[in-house]
Amino acid sequence: SAVISQKPSRDICQRGTSLTIQCQVDSQVTMMFWYRQQPGQSLTLIATANQGSEATYESGFVIDKFPISRPNLTFSTLTVSNMSPEDSSIYLCSVRAWGGDDEQYFGPGTRLTVT
Amino acid sequence: GQQVMQIPQYQHVQEGEDFTTYCNSSTTLSNIQWYKQRPGGHPVFLIQLVKSGEVKKQKRLTFQFGEAKKNSSLHITATQTTDVGTYFCAGSILIAGNQFYFGTGTSLTVIP
Incomplete structure (x- = not known):
């Protein structure tokens, strides 16, 4: 299993600003994903965060709006840029561990x- | 993109009654997973099905993968109040890079 922490847990932001969300895992993982709910x-x-290379975005999501970093096997960030009220949502980090199902x-x- | 639909969207049952949610995909799936999300919580992995026609059981929960690998079901026998939550199926197709796409979910309410 993997224990995942996210920061911040919640935020209220003004239109036009940007927010960076951090995802930290307690062990090395193969894949990291960002979801919106x-x-x-x-x-x-939203996208698959790839270590050392550009993220792979799903249809309807673009890098300029949702830049993602993954500098190593345990950490990723998602930035929500130039926010509008339509971006109000819960953003979830998800990981797939080595081995397993x-x-x-x-x-x-x-x-x-x-x- | 891949579409995974679930029915029903909502289900209210009396405690002790059975419950079933159905998951249908527009494309053939490689694998299907099921997750449970309690109110205010995050999704928690329940099980993965890989083979056509596969059936797996976890205590009162029975999971089934259709022969054509385009549908799946989750059946709960004799529901308990602890079963309350939203149940999501999530399907993957290999050519899409093995990401899992979540179904629309079924919200289960159990009336004591």
């Missing part, structure tokens, strides 16, 4: 409100 809704995959472990999430 509106309250009461499903999870939408491809199960994904999720962080506690970052609740973002944009005013």
